[in-house]
Amino acid sequence: MPRVAFYAPMKPPTHPVPSGDRAFARALMAAITTGDTEINLVSTVQTHDSKGDPARQDILRAAADAEATRLINQFATEPPDLWVTYHNYYKAPDFIGHAVTSALGIPYVQIEASRAKKRLTGPWGAFATAAEAAIDAADMVFYLTANDLITLERHCPPRQRLINLKPFLPHDELPDAADPARNRPRMLTAGMMRHGDKLGSYQIIAETLACLNGIDWQLDIAGDGPARPEVERLMAPYGDQVQFLGQLDAEQMADAYNHAALFFWPGINEGFGMVYLEAQAAGVPVVAQDRPGVRDVLAPGTYPAPEDGPAALASQITRILKDAELCRTLGATARKSIARNHLIGSAHATFWSSVTPLLDRKL
Structure with a gap:
């Protein structure tokens, strides 16, 4: 042995x-x-x-x-x-x-x-x-x-x-598939609230939300940590459109994925990000920036470059939230990628x- x-x-x-x-x-x-x-x-x-x-x-x-x-x-x-x-x-x-x-x-x-x-x-x-x-x-x-x-x-x-x-x-098998199109316009973010790169991703999220014009949206944020006051200040302009879920265990996170139309996390200096794997396994499309590490776990597709800024992320979010068929297709593609490779x-x-x-x- x-x-x-x-x-x-x-x-x-x-x-x-x-x-x-x-x-x-x-x-x-x-x-x-x-x-x-x-x-x-x-x-x-x-x-x-x-x-x-x-x-x-x-x-x-x-x-x-x-x-x-x-x-x-x-x-x-x-x-x-x-x-x-x-x-x-x-x-x-x-x-x-x-x-x-x-x-x-x-x-x-x-x-x-x-x-x-x-x-x-x-x-x-x-x-x-x-x-x-x-x-x-x-x-x-x-x-x-x-x-x-x-x-x-x-x-x-x-x-x-x-x-x-x-x-x-x-896991040996995928979890039950979500129906992300049915969950529109609800988005999910999950990330520890630490100073540095994590807070940097939250900053990009806040700037992206400011670019979401002419569509309904709701953002749930899972996570906690020492930078939570700063994250709350970043999200304060959006009132009750942003909900803080706090730190969630694995079962609660699974439920959060099942109620999301898309998962949104820019991914500054992420090694790769377990949350990307989890969201895609549930059949939830991901909006992220095309960054080293992150791109290794994202399903085939087009992701905005960091230099394209928040407007490019907002454009991608808008497309997904407006188009039920696109939302389902991206989610299914992501799920197949996880089953095949991850x-x-x-x-x-x-x-x-x-x-x-x-x-x-x-x-």
Whole structure:
């Protein structure tokens, strides 16, 4: 029975605060699991530093080093057969997996690792150096988007394999289909209310709403967080046309998709966005900007470029809300794309067909 060690330095799958990172870490553990595989979350130590604070980085590094020592001792006589690290990058480097696999000779796999050579100097310099070293040490890196592949391929060590693992939902089958045309003019947005890129997407949404002239519309917003007061101020001019649903669990989100005519999220600097997969799986058309990462999970179609601004997004929304047949067609196309490319079965097959040679080599 293969024994797989799993670690997520950015945010463990057991973290109490929901996010795309947590959701995808959980999905990965489910995809890796088989009837004859034992997968264990071996550490919940987080190394994430969002502000570039060297003093905090020293504290995080010390905690990670202590954890690595503990695990090396724990696994000295019976190491796992494979180590998998999810989301190693310059703000959350994998000190632990790199140290443990080097010490014990365990095959080392990373999923959604990203390189950022420009960060080797500056406030994240030490962390970026560690993240690069960990990627260099990996036997195999699964990349999720074409954007991540660019730098991974450019700096790939000769022995390392790069494998495309398409972002996926942790389900074998699609959920029941919504009827988005029947839900017009109700739109849905879902995103954590954080400062930075998330708030930037909310800013674009507010500007887009101002361009929706001559049509009826209603926007439901699912999500919460420290930037909620700013989001509420952005939406205040639209009164009760915008409703705040708060933070929703999986069942509540499924209900929200089932009552939406379209899903609207611009997607500034999204890795890919689990919400896009969820909305499309329900048969809800997506309005988003054509951005790296985001485009890897959107159904075939035309999406406005960021430089086209809010007016282009408003034009697309208007077309969908006015045309019931278009709304249904886009939703059906999205649903077929998810079924074909983004369910757990295909992820499971890709993972195990790729890592089995590593296990055979170890054994």
